[in-house]
Amino acid sequence: MLSAAQAEGYGQGDGSGSILEEYLDTLVVMPVEVMRYITLMRELDEKSERDLVRIKEAQNAFLEKASEEVKGAASKKDRQKKLLKLKGNEDYLALEKTRASLQQKIAEKRSISDQLFDMSEQNLKRIKGDFEQLGKLLHTTGDMPDLGFSKNREVAAWIAKDEVWIHAKVYSFNPQKPDTVVVVDADASVDTSERFTLPVTKVVTLPKNENLSAAKARLSQSGLLVHAIYPGTTSFYSGILVGIPYRDGVSTGVGSRGGAGASSTVFAKVQFQDDVDEATGLTPKRPILAKYVFQAPSQK
Numbered sequence: 001m002l003s004a005a006q007a008e009g010y011g012q013g014d015g016s017g018s019i020l021e022e023y024l025d026t027l028v029v030m031p032v033e034v035m036r037y038i039t040l041m042r043e044l045d046e047k048s049e050r051d052l053v054r055i056k057e058a059q060n061a062f063l064e065k066a067s068e069e070v071k072g073a074a075s076k077k078d079r080q081k082k083l084l085k086l087k088g089n090e091d092y093l094a095l096e097k098t099r100a101s102l103q104q105k106i107a108e109k110r111s112i113s114d115q116l117f118d119m120s121e122q123n124l125k126r127i128k129g130d131f132e133q134l135g136k137l138l139h140t141t142g143d144m145p146d147l148g149f150s151k152n153r154e155v156a157a158w159i160a161k162d163e164v165w166i167h168a169k170v171y172s173f174n175p176q177k178p179d180t181v182v183v184v185d186a187d188a189s190v191d192t193s194e195r196f197t198l199p200v201t202k203v204v205t206l207p208k209n210e211n212l213s214a215a216k217a218r219l220s221q222s223g224l225l226v227h228a229i230y231p232g233t234t235s236f237y238s239g240i241l242v243g244i245p246y247r248d249g250v251s252t253g254v255g256s257r258g259g260a261g262a263s264s265t266v267f268a269k270v271q272f273q274d275d276v277d278e279a280t281g282l283t284p285k286r287p288i289l290a291k292y293v294f295q296a297p298s299q300k
Helices: 004-009 021-027 029-070 076-086 090-141 212-218
Strands: 154-159 164-172 180-185 195-199 203-205 225-229 235-248 265-272 286-289 293-295
Touching: 029 076, 029 090, 154 180, 154 195, 212 235, 212 265, 225 265, 225 286
Parallel strands: none
Antiparallel strands: 154 164, 154 203, 164 180, 164 235, 180 195, 225 235, 225 293, 235 265, 265 286
């Protein structure tokens, strides 16, 4: 629960944010995260249905072939021998592979469901405890929530026409029209850069002054499908979280965005898709600034 002392400390770090900004960073993420989890489960359902169709077709074809093979069997032993031989052919192996894929999707959906339940329960408990104190603060200070989209806030934005997540910053947000937010490229001049008006569901606020424990809570387990800035670029690419956040206290000089280089900074290790090292044939585990790593939402 948020104590009075903690509440009074919100927004007093560098004086640039509202009293509620730090709290809103976590509070308003919840409905967006819920939507992501539900979308992921829907996508898994669709993929599972396709797997079921393929399994049914493959099973019918395999059974027909098996029936033909054992028709001429002279004995029960001979029949069993022919069936065992069939288990080694490509059709049977492909069927088993599809079954394994389906089981993996079922397990993944169960895991996402558990994460959704735990996240919702924790956030609802916190909201219930904080509501009264924050209500008093609003009336006292007159601050209005900006849903975390304060001007120049760093975000990841999905640009549908290019099918890419870019590193951007908030240009403007109107609380009276909370369904959309205007962003610009993070590195471009605000006056000359192209502005993108996007649904808030396609814009992910990046952590601000996130400490190690908060990063670990957000990126809690290896194996998560994530998006992360690839070193030396300004775009987020798909990958797998292979190392939960950790603090690197060794200065290695000035590094490119997302990659190692800053001293005493929180990192997470990511294996990017299609990032195989030609020399070794292995996919490197790249250290990425944790603030530039987030769980992958739907791109639809």
